[in-house]
Structures are given as C-alpha cells and as structure tokens.
Amino acid sequence: MAALNMLIIAILYHTLSITDIGVYVFLMTLIALIDTIKAGFLNISFVTFYAGTDEARANNIAGSSWCLALFVSGGLIVINILTWFLSYYTTNEGMILFLRYFGIISTSTLPTFMATLVVQAEKRFDRLLWLRLVNAVLFTITVIFLIFLKKSNLTLILIAYTACNIIASFVSVSIGWTKIESIKYATKKTFWELFHFGKYSAATNISSNLFRVTDTFFINFYLGPSALAMYNLGGRLIQLVEIPLQSFVASGMPGLSSYYNNNQNDSMIYVMKKMIGMMSWAIFILAVFSIIFANPIITLIGGDKYTNSVAPNLFRIFITLAILYPTDRFFALTLDVIHKPAINFYKIIVMLLVNLICDFVGVTLYKSIYVIALPNIFPIVIAIIMGYIPLNKYYKFNFWSTYIVGYKELVLVIKQLFGSLSGEKKKPPLSV
DSSP states (O other), X not given: XXXXXXXXHHHHHHHSOHHHHHHHHHHHHHHHHHXXXXXXXXXXXXXXXXXXXXXXXXXXXXXXXXXHHHHHHHHHHHHHHHHHHHXXXXXXXXXXXXXXXXXXXXXXXXXXXXXXXXXXXXXXXXXXXXXXXXXXXXXXXXXXXXXXXXXOOHHXXXXXXXXXXXXXXXXXXXXXXXOGGGXXXXXXXXXXXXXXXXXXXXXXXXXXXXXXXXXXXXXXXXXXXXXXXXXXXXXXXXXXXXXXXXXXHHHHHHHHHHHHHTTOHHHHHHHXXXXXXXXHHHHXXXXXXXXXXXXXXXXXXXXXXXXXXXXXXXXXXXXXXXXXXXXXXXXXXXXXXXXXXXXXXXXXXXXXXXXXHHHHHHHHHHOOTHHHHGGGHHHHHHHHHHHHHHHHHHSOOOTTHHHHHHHHXXXXXXXXXXXXXXXXXXXXXXXX
C-alpha cells in the first residue's frame, strides 16, 4: 500500500503543474480534516468496545456506530449546503473547491470507512488490505486512463477521486463487510456511550490534523501554492513511514484492547513497548538511507522540476522527525485503550498552540518554508512527555527500556527471517 500510494503521488506530481498540485494538496488536506470528525468519533471507540465481545454486543456496537456515522455525515452535508454560498466570496481556488464539495467527497467514503472498522476490530487484516487496494487501484487506473486520453486536469482528477470512492463503497456493502444490516440492533444507550467516548477522540483527531492544516494554511496564503507543492512533496514521502506505522497501529489496537479488557496490563505494556521499539529502529535505518539519497528519491517521485528545489531538504527534515512518531502514536493509542482519551485531547491542544506560535513567528519574520518544517520537533517531544507521564503512573515502566525491548525483538525477527531462509528451526519469540 505504501508503494501504491507513492505511485499515485508520483503520477499526480508528474501530471499536474506545480500550482495545480498545490491546489490539490490544499483541498485534500482540508478534506482529511473533515474525515477526522467521523473517524475520531468512531475509530477508537468502535474497536475498543467491539473487539473481543460476544455476537449480541458486537451487533449492538456496529448498529449504533452506523447510526452515529450517518448522524455525523448528515450534519456535514447540511453544513456543506451553507458553505456552498460562501464559496462565491473567495477567490482562492482551493477554498472554492472545498466549500462546494467537501460534503459529497467525505460522504462517498462512509461505507468503506465502516467496513474498515469492522474488519479491523475482527482482526481480519487480509480484508483490510483488500478494502484499501480496491480504492487505490481504481484511482490509479482512472488517473492513468485520463493521462492516456490527455484529459488529466485538476477537475477531472477530483471527479475521478470521488467516483472511485463511491464504487469502493458499493463494493464494501455488496460483499457484506460493512455490517450495515446491524442498524436494527442499535440502541440509544450505546449510541450515546459511543458518542461520549468518541467526542474526546474526535477532538484529539481534529486537533492533531490541524497541525498539517495550519502548516498548509500558512504556506498557501503566505508563500503560495507552489511552495505548498514543495512542502507536500517532501512531507508526502513520509508515507514510507506513515503507512506501515498506521498498519502497526491498526493491528496493535485490538490486541492492546483485548489485554486491557482481560486485566493483563503487563502484556499490554510489553506489546506497546515492543511496537514502539521495533518501529523506531526500523525508521532510524530508513532515515539514514533517505538522508543520503534524498535528491534522487525526490526526482523519481516529483520529476526534474523538483530536483534543485527545497523539497529534498524538507524530506530530510521530515524523515528525521519521523523516528519519534512510533513513540508518540503508541503512547496515544494506549491512553485511548485504557479509557483516558481526555489526556490525548489536552496534549494535542498544547501541541497545537506550540505549532501555531512557531508557524506564525517563523513565516512572518523569515518568510521561509524551513521555519515551518524545523519547529515540528517541539510538539512531538511535548506529546511524548505528556503521554509517558500518565502511562507511567498507570503502570510503571522505564522509558528507555522501550527501545531496548524493540531492539531485541527486531534482532530476533531478523534472525528468524535468515533462519527460515536457510532452513534453520525458528526460535520462540521473547516471553512477556
């Protein structure tokens, strides 16, 4: 999936002009912010309450989640009707497209989104892969077809994006992975239970997504769409980290929830430490390689027009910061699992304020894109500290032992891999 997503980005960067790709990035960033509303209300809460439950409770959770998802989507459509009229009072192309179409684009993904929640909670990651592949492959083929017909302009690509989402959603419903039929098992009590739990996660997700949005706004309105295209290209390559990291989070969430629900806190914390440590060391190795070969990587993805730009250096900055991502992400996930989502919300608010101050001071004083990228280290460090303190109070563990455990587990995996290739007998994993 990481490779396929990078292929899509490469095609778009090679096809669209620097200005058009900047507009596309601006629009998709705002659409992603809207999608975090329903994702925030349902993602953590659905998996937390659904995983490991009996069939009756699972149907109740799924049906109530569908009702909550439809409620949120309906609200977005109503808001979109109002914002359509506001689009006539702005001249920014990205804002015009967003104000007119965000409701349609966001709603088109709803059935597929619900299907991903169900298969994730049921630990059917084979189905999760297929769901993601359907959408990505459809969009890739459609864009290539438009290029072949010489019709690859911004408007048609956005139409293709929405149409592919609708087709993927239809497929999700047709094969029965969405559990849409469980709506009849929904109850008012569970609806509000999910809503009140999810409101903190929604606020956390929205606030977290605002980091990218604030950076995007400052760059778009202070430095222009071309600068935004450069920034996004350097940052988009972090999908090399983000996609595998999201996969580890998706696969780790049900396990952590199951351990918590069965009062196995020692196993829960160990799995958290293992995930953080293994991912951090893997990203460190990737970062060293990427820093050395940043220029050819940027040229391969974006084309020759980006070779001598700021994009390679931005990529070096982002990939270095990404080493800290697993610690932040799994600390936040574990806080959600132990039913302390409010801590994540307050943490994100502090991080957002720091990011806003850094962006404003940097852009107004220096007018440089680097002053938006470099200060991103401060919010990440703050997030790790604010996540570690409450987790350590809940269950005592040494912070640095996280990386030691991860190193040992990674070495063991590598030894097992080479052992399997050479026909040697596999050793059992480290005990909890």
